[in-house]
């Protein structure tokens with residue numbers, strides 16, 4: 695069973711507090727989410743494999759290290775996951791980006807796949823699935839199911855905020871996928887919102903409130 699990693703770097707926690715604030719504008723919300731996603735990706739990728747290569751500095755020949763392991767792909771869960779891509783992309787060279795569209799039926803809260811386009815070689819890649827919110831866990835679990843069906847074997851899931859209920863549900867279904875989050879909040883509301891949370895992430899990113 696894989697772990698839940700809480701990335702509690704002070705800069706991430708500082709920015710997360712401003713993201714939660716209902717007075718934060720759409721523009722600032724988006725910028726902060728990108729910054730936090732970059733900082734989280736920095737932590738998540740700290741175990742990437744390296745290989746040695748020769749490099750010639752202006753002064754002499756030496757040996758350096760470059761990324762040498764599996765190639766990476768990031769897969770945002772639409773819509774809100776899109777708000778995390780640019781921050782990650784700015785950090786990771788040669789990143790491939792897949793997209794999976796999920797929405798929750800407002801009455802049943804059941805997740806529904808409405809779009810999926812992934813790189814063809816998913817079995818060759820280390821995959822980071824991103825969505826700011828892990829609420830009931832239904833969307834994330836269904837998205838990862840779908841991505842596994844396309845061949846992906848090494849997957850990590852990254853959320854900004856997670857509810858205990860969502861963590862439990864996701865781990866019940868995907869024992870092989872570690873969860874990385876900046877915060878585990880108190881609980882879900884009866885409407886399936888994370889409390890205290892930050893509201894509807896998609897609406898706050900795209901200004902559709």
Ligand SMILES: O=P(O)(O)OC[C@H]1O[C@H](OP(=O)(O)OP(=O)(O)O)[C@H](O)[C@@H]1O
Nearest residue numbers: 772773774797798829830831832833896
């Ligand atoms: O864990 P769950 O209970 O499944 O809820 C989490 C999902 O809900 C939100 O998406 P939403 O359905 O609001 O779609 P959107 O991104 O288009 O706003 C969020 O971005 C997650 O994808």
Ligand SMILES: O=c1cc[nH]c(=O)[nH]1
Nearest residue numbers: 829887888893894895
């Ligand atoms: O609190 C929540 C729960 C699901 N989706 C969101 O965007 N926010």
Ligand SMILES: [Mg+2]
Nearest residue numbers: 894895896897
């Ligand atoms: Mg939404």
